[in-house]
Amino acid sequence: xxxxxxxxxxxxxxxxxxxxxxxxxAQLGYFELSGRYRIKRFLDLGLSLHGxxxxxxxxxxxTGALYLDARWRFLPEKKxxxxxxxxxxxxxxxAADASMTASRGRGSLRLGGGGELRFTWFxxxxxxxxxxxxxxPDVPTATPPTVGYExxxxxxTGLSLAVGGTLYF
Numbered sequence: 001x002x003x004x005x006x007x008x009x010x011x012x013x014x015x016x017x018x019x020x021x022x023x024x025x026a027q028l029g030y031f032e033l034s035g036r037y038r039i040k041r042f043l044d045l046g047l048s049l050h051g052x053x054x055x056x057x058x059x060x061x062x063t064g065a066l067y068l069d070a071r072w073r074f075l076p077e078k079k080x081x082x083x084x085x086x087x088x089x090x091x092x093x094x095a096a097d098a099s100m101t102a103s104r105g106r107g108s109l110r111l112g113g114g115g116e117l118r119f120t121w122f123x124x125x126x127x128x129x130x131x132x133x134x135x136x137p138d139v140p141t142a143t144p145p146t147v148g149y150e151x152x153x154x155x156x157t158g159l160s161l162a163v164g165g166t167l168y169f
Contacts, residue, residue, distance in 0.1 A: 003121060003168035004038040006046075012162030014052070014063075014131065016093060018154040024147045025158075026061055028054045032162065034069065044071040048087065053096060059148045065091035065108060084113045091133050093156060095148030102152040106134040116166070123166045131158040 010032040017025030030052025036044045050065035067089030075081035091108035114127025135155040142149035 006034075006036045006038070006044070006166050006168045008032075008034040008036070008125070008164055008166040010034070010125075010127075010162040010164030012160050012164075014158055014160035016131070016133070016151060016156040016158035018150040019157055020135075020154045021150045022145050024145065024150040026054060026056045026147050026151065028052045028061060028063055030063065030160070030162075032164075036069070036071070042073045042076045044073070045069065046071070048089075050091070056147055059146065060096040061094070061148060061151065062096040062103075063091065063093045065089055065105075067108070067110065079118055080115065081118065082113065082115045084111075085127065085129070086111050087129075093133060094152035095146075098148060098152055102136070102139045102149075104136055104138070106136055108133045110160075112160075118168075121168050123168070124163070125166060126161070126163045129160045129162075131160060132156065133158075 015027040032050045034048040036046030038044045046069040048067040053062040067087035069087045071085045073083045087110040090105035092105050094103045109132045110129045112129030116123045116125040133156040139153040
């Protein structure tokens with residue numbers, strides 16, 4: 001607890017699939033910047049800013065999110081520790097040039113776990129998370145349905161894998 005504040009930068013890959021329609025999906029690369037405060041020896045609370053994109057066929061897909069995070073550490077004072085994490089926030093997944101309606105933020109939930117190798121004021125980590133994004137029924141119907149349309153319109157499920165580093169102060 002001598003260093004209760006932290007800032008993390010993560011790079012990762014995530015895949016999403018629409019839960020309705022033609023069930024089209026895509027994989028996106030992303031970055032995430034997080035700030036956390038350790039309120040108990042084993043519990044961190046934080047705020048994360050998430051963004052990413054990919055060129056899929058002829059469409060540029062983009063995602064952006066803001067999350068409130070909680071992390072429960074099982075071995076908080078050990079050099080190598082594991083944790084479970086959960087996030088609740090708002091997220092947009094759509095074509096990069098989508099309308100304001102299609103790129104509107106939707107409720108999102110992430111649950112997962114990871115491992116961290118900690119040094120004095122720095123650590124390296126890897127985490128795996130299950131993700132869910134709510135639907136946006138206001139998106140006008142596209143014929144034929146495209147990946148950008150389905151990701152913007154329907155609820156999504158997905159998985160992400162990230163690696164990164166954390167500075168403690």
